[in-house]
Amino acid sequence: xxxxxxxxxxxxxxxxxxxxxxxxxxxxxxxxxxxxxxxxxxxxxxxxxxxxxxxxxxxxxxxxxxxxxxxxxxxxxxxxxxxxxxxxxxxxxxxxxxxxxxxxxxxxxxxxxxxxxxxxxxxxx
Numbered sequence: 001x002x003x004x005x006x007x008x009x010x011x012x013x014x015x016x017x018x019x020x021x022x023x024x025x026x027x028x029x030x031x032x033x034x035x036x037x038x039x040x041x042x043x044x045x046x047x048x049x050x051x052x053x054x055x056x057x058x059x060x061x062x063x064x065x066x067x068x069x070x071x072x073x074x075x076x077x078x079x080x081x082x083x084x085x086x087x088x089x090x091x092x093x094x095x096x097x098x099x100x101x102x103x104x105x106x107x108x109x110x111x112x113x114x115x116x117x118x119x120x121x122x123x124x125x
Contacts, residue, residue, distance in 0.1 A: 002047050007031035066114035074114035077101060078125045089119045098122070 008029045014021075033047055051067045066074070081101060085094040098119035105112045116125045 002033040002045055003036050004047065005030070005032045005034060064109040064113045066110045070108070070110040070114045073111055074125075077105070077115065078122055081119075082122060087123075089122050095119045 009027050010029055011027050033045070035045075039045060081094075081098060082089075085091065085097065088094055089098075102112065102115060102117075105115055116122050
């Protein structure tokens, strides 16, 4: 329910590596959040950092949080699997195929997290 405005960037003439105290302030000035709708007293305020926050800033800590593209790819994989097994996810063939699919996706932690862990969960997806 908020939108972030673009900040002004200014280092105040200080050099990052040679001036003492340069880390005591932020180069980003006038950063603000503007309400995109009426926020009643007592309601929570939400700020969307965007997917880039998880993909770039917190890459090492959040490598298993799926992004929208991972969910899209997961939907495609689930649909193909469902079509291949004709909706019969409880067969030994379907379970073996689903295990194989997840092994192929294991190199991409975000995609793997977006996929159901068990073939029996595919109908819910």
